[in-house]
Amino acid sequence: MLKKLLLLFLTIGQILAASSFIGEGKRAELFEITDNEVPTFRITISDDSFEILRQAMQNHRHVFKKNPNEQKPKNEVEFEKVKNATMIVEINGEKKEFNKVQFDLGGSSARTYGRQAFNIRIKDKKKDLYGRSQFRLRSDPRDATSLRSKLCCDMLNRMGVVSISANYVLLYVNDEYFGFYVLMDAPKLPWVEQVFGEKDTTNLYKCKSGGLYLTEQSCAYGCENENDDVTDRAEWIDFLKAIDNAKTVDDIEKVLDIENYINTAVFDYLVGATDHFFGLGHNYSMYKNPKTGKWIMIYYDFDSDLGQDIIMFDYYNFRPLESKDFLHYTVKEWFRNNNMNVIKIGVFDNLPYFEKTLAKVVKETFNPAVLFPHIDELKEFIRPYVVHDKTPNENGIHPGVLNFVNPTDYNLEHFEANSEFTTINVPDIGSDAYECDPVYMDENYQYPIDKEVESEIDFNRWDGFDWVKFLGFDPSVMEPQPEESKCLAEKIGYPCCKEGNTKVYAHDANGDWGYDFKAKEWCGITPYDGRKDDEVCWSEPLGYPCCKKSCIVYEIDNDGKWGYEDNTWCGIQSYCS
Template sequence: MKLNKINTFLSLLTTLYLVNASRSDFYGKNDNRPKLFKLLDDHVGTIKINLDDDMWASMKKKSEFPPWDFTRKLEKYGTTNATMEFYIDGTDYKASLGPNQFNFYLAGQGSRQYVKPGYNIKLEKGSIYDVKLLRLRANNRDPTLLHEKLSTDMLYKMGYPTTSTNYVNVEVNGEDLGLYVLTNKIKKDFIKKHFGDSDTENLYDCKESNTRFDDNSTVSGCTNSKEELADYKDDLQKLTDAINNAKSRKDLEDILDIDSFLKAFAFEFITLSYDHYLLNSHNFSLYKKPDGKWAILLNDFDEAWGADFTIFTVRHSKFADKSYIPKNTVLYLPNISLRDFDVGHKIVKLLIYDDETRFREIIGEAVKVFFNPKILNERIDELSDLIREHVANSRVIDDKTGMCKGCFNVIGLNTHWNITHFDDCTRYGNWISNNSNTFSYGLKFFIEERFNYLCHTYGINPETLELIEPRPKVSFWGIKNKYSVAYTNYNFFLIDNLMDTIDYPEILVKFSFPDLDKEDFKQKSYNDDPEKNDKPVGYQYPPFAYELEELGQGETKVDLEESVKPKNDVNLEESVKPETEVDIEESIKPETDTDSDEEVEVTVGDDVMEMEEDSEGESDEE
């Protein structure tokens, strides 16, 4: 009897612990996120908006945008004549706003091509639990709706100032729009909170693709957050010149927050977040801190965690020849090296290639505090439990329209994700949405394989998660597999003209790697001989543009190419026939595919907002 009572008591304690445990515990005692996101750690909030019926119908019509039509100028269309209610079920937390207290408008750029539009809610004065601008992101391409959340969690754990993420259901005029990813924006309230700088004149938003230091496009393409300082770029020009003229890392130590750049690059590289600086070169901000050093800040994270990366992504870079990257049938993303991912940025050479010591330390820290299966698998499970029923509700198809909730762009790209793809892609299932040019690795599959690569390549003990010293020499793990991926079918249809309208015979395709254990990098004999197996097999790294420029200093092109030439330059695709010759993504990925909220035309009417400048003089660029 006593034993039964003890067991009952212990069970009660366990139950109480589970009930009282909060997802907020993940962030520790020094959680500096805005209060709104803390409140939503264990809840999915609700936002209800009411506006004129005709205005709402007009907004839905304005959301219609055909795929790949980059000639059309987008309207940042919305209204201030609306009311809003925010609340969290089961709590006393709520907020209400009346007409002219906030702007509600369509948001996004590349994301506007997809069926479910995103929105912004910007308060004229004050904030909702520390947040002035609420971004409601549909993140159509992400079947899990976890990419953004995991990314901001990871950056937080790395000690890197980042936006925050959680979830809300949205209802407009009584119409259920389903679940949205809620995040904030890098604006002056963000800068004040993280850096204590209440009136910066040097915060630049870099939204345009291919914005980099090498060609001075940081100066031409980045915009000051203060509209009245739109033409002031003196300090930004000095930064760009300093980087372009630098000969070593030491030359940059007085002007750059080195760790800020290294942590950003490490995050991008680890998660293959290609829509930031290293690859697409946008969706970042440059900020001059009070100490006079510049930091880089990242935003928008749906294109990460192995999603949507193909040779098409890097096909036109004049700074790096990426033609060696193989077709998707034999491309193995978890093994992508920094050299594969970087498109020839000189700043990467100065901060990393010349001496990898600090970068390796940051990689090791990121793996230890977050990017490992033990932490991430648990985190994915608890977040999935929080949002799964809401994802299922969002993806219910209307019998009349054939569209999901909130999916008003009837001519847009439709991924057709449903709850099956959520369940699969939060675990080990890999899926392609054929007619929306989107593919997603299963999160747990990608994390485990990427973790293995990072531990192997950077000398991290996978058990203790500590750096191995001295750093061991290891065999090279390449991106070109011998064996093709397997598909649930081969019914693909590719197009040459992005403007064509195509009915795909098979919308959703599952893929896997049935012969992965046969690949060289999985063999003990291969890994036991790093002296012999220290270069890629079947491809070689062409010189970057800046390396070719250095040839005038005594090197020759032959010398440079020999330094990266593999030991066996063979064409594996000729010797090992893939199961399908189709490259699913290569010919249809748009050159500009982004969720960045670029400056767009503003329509102004009697009850339509004017968004030239907010009440505090800060330009509205959402």
Template sequence: MSYLTLICIFYCLLSWVKANCDFLNAKDYVKNSNRTFNPLEGKVITIKIDMTEKNYKKLIEIAQVSSYDLYYKYNMDYDKLENFEEKVNMTTIIDGSEEKYEKINFKTGGRYGRVQDRIGFNLKLKKDKLFYNRKDLRLRPDASDYTHIRSKISADLMNRWNIHSVQETYTELYINNNYYGLYFLMDSIKPSWIKQNFDNQNQNGNDDDDVRTLYHCQSFNSNLDPINIKKCFNEKDEYLNYTEPLYNMANDLQNVTTIEELSDIFNIENFTRTIIAEYLFSSFDNYLIIGHNYHLYQSPNGIWEIIDHDYDSNFGVNLKTVLGGYISLNYTAVVEFDKYVKLDFDHWYTDERKIPIIDILYHKNKKRFISILEKMLITGFNPDELFKRIDYLSNLIEPYVRNETEINKDGIYPGRINLVGNPSNHTMEIFHSNTNYDMVDNIPGLKDFIQKKFNAVCNIYKLNKSKILLEARLYQAQMAIENKLKEIKEILVETNSKFYSSFNETLNNFIDVFETYN
């Protein structure tokens, strides 16, 4: 390629960036992330579940769980909740194209979400037909989030920062032709997910039967100490008793005092980014505060990974639970929202998490911690970029949210099958206002929360806001140019392929004519 051609391409790229500077990383926000769901970005797909009418009635019956039932009948023991689980058929519709999945496993999903009027579901596909290279999927309504965005931007940021986590997209859900409304579709941390996301060169076969060291820390206070680590369980039933690696890790942690020693046990880069993400999201429902909703995985090289999931309580959802004193934070007095959103990291973990993890990754290596924090602000968590992303997602899902505000022929809102569950009805006005700056039912406006959190973090850790926003802008431009270069490369490859194909065809025709003539 000549220098003149390179100069022309570079000039065109600069002109394109200048012309599109207000729209950088909106639709292409996660394009550079390692996600199998990237082709679904910017779309709301359709999923239809079909089962017998008898099973559908059974589903509705089992779905009836109230908060009173959970607290007083089951004593907050989620394992006592009855689950619906049956084989069903699923149809996906993407860009008008239908794909059928037969006899998949369909199960009620979630824990506290079971007391909402809209509930979640888990899907397990057959090994011979996956959905975008995923076998295990989850459908979640995030009934407590009036914006329908918090979980999505949380997962997107985790993907962008290359933190081990799930990926999410949007779908409309139908069950037996009954409209259930807008749902999040996400993959699930299972052995199949591990096989697809980690380079397991020492593991044989295409199946996930050899993933033996994936542990789910689901119960409250699943701490990394020899006692509470026993609350975590192996994700494969046949390996439930295979706990030796997990327990050995917890024992070894008790003797760790330096970051070098910790790096012999954990992937400290991923662990640091994970706890910073929880802090930025004000997430109390993962590792740092409640101590659950995460997985631990020991890779073949012996190093452990922490994998967060479940983001429906991020950015101030269920705030009244925290401010009411039901969730224990590292401060002595209950605070109001403005103080809550401005807390420093010193107050964003419970004491059980301090030694050795927080002590090493934060207190003993604060300069490193702040450096990573600053980079995460530049590459994602800043109002200039996030607000564009929020506006983009809000416009994308608005028609589908509107459909949820319309009562169906049975006199109820779509998908509200748990008639004794906590109501999640809301108006379009609430959708718009809570997406922006207005607090609704003790849930702060999403943009308001992000702006205050960003300002507070910069003030606490003496970071230059103007410099961060400028570097963020440069980062966005860099990503936009990389995306455009990839598009140009794809076009050139396709063009060359077509040219050579056409040339070869013409050459072969010429040879045929020549041979016939001779």
């Protein structure tokens, strides 16, 4: 039966014509030749390691952030990467054998789902697999379609953006079927050598943990160098300082590949990405191209794109927009969480270039006349593999589900519906964002929806979430300001000068300034005159009051300047300027 199944898979794989969506010559040979077939990876490890692997895959905990004080459950087993595994790859009618292979569990949150993830590296420096030697095998258990990672890589490849690539693979470990996976590049040192020709680069950084928005404060040591031998971060920190101190787009462009960056930003905006740089500030790498001297942003982990978990847009957001019509958010609304130079100047001060790039991408890539046929082609190509993995065995478990403590998995109906236009569990961004095709521009066009499996977006998902317990501190609590200020300086957090200290050393919108030489700090001289509140509070139509106690500015956006009082955002009044 197994031989018949494999024969069926190979036959169907050969029927599919090579995709014309990406174009030739843009990817490694491995991904070119696997457009037409799904290869099989056969990993062999010791029996002892295999048993530990089985146990390590049993995990019911969903850990958002590691707590150093948290004790590991007694029954939790850790799997140490196997450095002496072997691998046979059946591909293109041939068998390729590798005797020096590293094999490990991969993924983060995906470890708690039924399907798992794995990392593979060919350690023999004299061998590779059609131009690649390091791979990520991802089951993408949150994606009911198994299409998102592949589609996103294909779109970036088609756009000409520096990017990893993806296709599909079947995995066996010690001759046991482990399932159908997305086969992806790993943006590591071998990848850089294979793509850019630089061996053992010292300038490849992985920015994974979150909140890493290309500032010196967040990224100098928040991003990890992929070369374990590197201890000197001078070039990396110099780059971050240059971004922090930039005043113009030209300043940004001197150190950052702006074309690649803007294309990445356009991609992020169009696919509704919440889990990359512009959203949560992670799942990207930075590489300094020695030929140009400029840094390049490289995305990875795409299973949350194309509308998956769109409500994550409001994750860790203390001032969410009232409108949840994510599809029609402007560029500044979509990127509003970031007030960093690389976004303020690189994108917002560069909108004509952004919009020109956006129009080009919409026309050539993110266009239903171009993209929909590719989606349909991929869906038909992977259907037999998905059908196989979504058909329960005699124990009611889907093939490829390896975590039996939490064997959650989508069913075939979910795959069929969510790969079209039906929202399930988490939302998809509707396709009417596209241009160019009158069929999809018609506001009355009705997309087919499978009501049997459709779900609605939970806009209240983060209501009542205990951020203090999650983060270890309360980011919404600011230092209390005095109810009544004696001088203007107190409005922005400085003390008033003591009696007798009246010499003026400076003057600005907040009055005269003295200096307390004993405390070594500036102090305010001009008394607070009980300035009247604005007759019309500009922030009230947006759902927020105006600030009453302070002129401290915590954020600036297209609407104006924002302060924070009494656990809520407030609009800075005109008398503060």
